[in-house]
Amino acid sequence: xxxxxxxxxxxxxxxxxxxxxxxxxxxxxxxxxxxxxxxxxxxxxxxxxxxxxxxxxxxxxxxxxxxxxxxxxxxxxxxxxxxxxxxxxxxxxxxxxxxxxxxxxxxxxxxxxxxxxxxxxxxxxxxxxxxxxxxxxxxxxxxxxxxxxxxxxxxxxxxxxxxxxxxxxxxxxxxxxxxxxxxxxxxxxxxxxxxxxxxxxxxxxxxxxxxxxxxxxxxxxxxxxxxxxxxxxxxxxxxxxxxxxxxxxxxxxxxxxxxxxxxxxxxxxxxxxxxxxxxxxxxxxxxxxxxxxxxxxxxxxxxxxxxxxxxxxxxxxxxxxxxxxxxxxxxxxx
Numbered sequence: 001x002x003x004x005x006x007x008x009x010x011x012x013x014x015x016x017x018x019x020x021x022x023x024x025x026x027x028x029x030x031x032x033x034x035x036x037x038x039x040x041x042x043x044x045x046x047x048x049x050x051x052x053x054x055x056x057x058x059x060x061x062x063x064x065x066x067x068x069x070x071x072x073x074x075x076x077x078x079x080x081x082x083x084x085x086x087x088x089x090x091x092x093x094x095x096x097x098x099x100x101x102x103x104x105x106x107x108x109x110x111x112x113x114x115x116x117x118x119x120x121x122x123x124x125x126x127x128x129x130x131x132x133x134x135x136x137x138x139x140x141x142x143x144x145x146x147x148x149x150x151x152x153x154x155x156x157x158x159x160x161x162x163x164x165x166x167x168x169x170x171x172x173x174x175x176x177x178x179x180x181x182x183x184x185x186x187x188x189x190x191x192x193x194x195x196x197x198x199x200x201x202x203x204x205x206x207x208x209x210x211x212x213x214x215x216x217x218x219x220x221x222x223x224x225x226x227x228x229x230x231x232x233x234x235x236x237x238x239x240x241x242x243x244x245x246x247x248x249x250x251x252x253x254x255x256x257x258x259x260x261x262x263x264x265x266x267x268x269x270x271x272x273x274x275x276x277x278x279x280x281x282x283x284x285x286x287x288x289x290x291x292x293x294x295x296x297x298x299x300x301x302x303x304x305x306x307x308x309x310x311x312x313x314x315x316x317x318x319x320x321x322x323x324x325x326x327x328x329x330x331x332x333x334x
């Protein structure tokens with residue numbers, strides 16, 4: 001193995017260690033502090049103590065869901081930045097998050113759905129419809145679905161769907177109350193049934209985006225260079241958008257919209273292992289859950305005994321990152 005690849009492999013090992021540490025923190029830390037030894041005892045040998053019940057019944061499903069959603073959002077953000085060549089792209093840029101929100105609010109208002117597991121299918125359908133609509137709009141005219149046209153179409157779709165969601169939710173008090181619980185973006189209150197609903201979609205989306213690693217590397221060089229290397233640009237971009245939509249739709253359906261994970265993690269992964277998606281994608285898949293679980297743990301302890309939703313904590317951590325990214329690019333352009 002060459003020295004650069006050894007360094008990249010070392011970062012993957014470090015990411016794995018960070019992920020294991022984050023999982024342990026998520027299982028042990030909260031309004032009820034549980035010693036690591038007790039956590040391992042509850043996982044390996046069961047037990048009927050209150051601490052063991054908290055670990056197995058509450059924190060294990062929450063942690064598993066956090067890992068799955070973190071992987072999904074990080075991979076989706078990496079792919080979106082790759083297919084749009086836009087450094088500030090993240091799972092909301094193609095209208096996917098707002099599409100999921102529109103699906104959920106319609107499920108509550110018009111179909112009488114009142115459970116998190118029921119939201120999954122409607123949110124996923126809304127995300128798919130929004131992504132297809134954005135791609136169809138961006139594909140029209142000369143040049144096809146260029147990165148700029150995708151970003152503009154996504155922004156327009158976001159604005160339209162946000163108005164639809166607000167219109168439906170604010171005219172029905174019951175819908176607004178129920179929708180607000182989902183929209184806050186939290187791992188709390190989502191049980192193992194939600195995990196069983198979303199993992200097939202997350203697995204399918206992950207396999208799809210990993211298969212596109214070489215195509216994403218080619219797109220980074222520009223459309224003409226990608227075509228010269230034998231890649232079908234439209235196909236790569238369409239499949240990338242599909243994979244990102246599946247990942248984001250399932251993740252957002254399960255826990256609500258969570259921002260900045262899909263923005264920050266890909267940049268951090270590229271800074272550590274370079275621009276090759278063969279390395280960026282697996283490292284992002286490790287660092288995404290680390291960011292999400294650490295944000296969730298911080299939200300549990302910052303204002304005890306209350307909890308701050310994970311979406312709020314990722315925004316608190318992500319806004320400074322976005323400001324630094326914009327300032328850095330402005331300095332480079334100058």
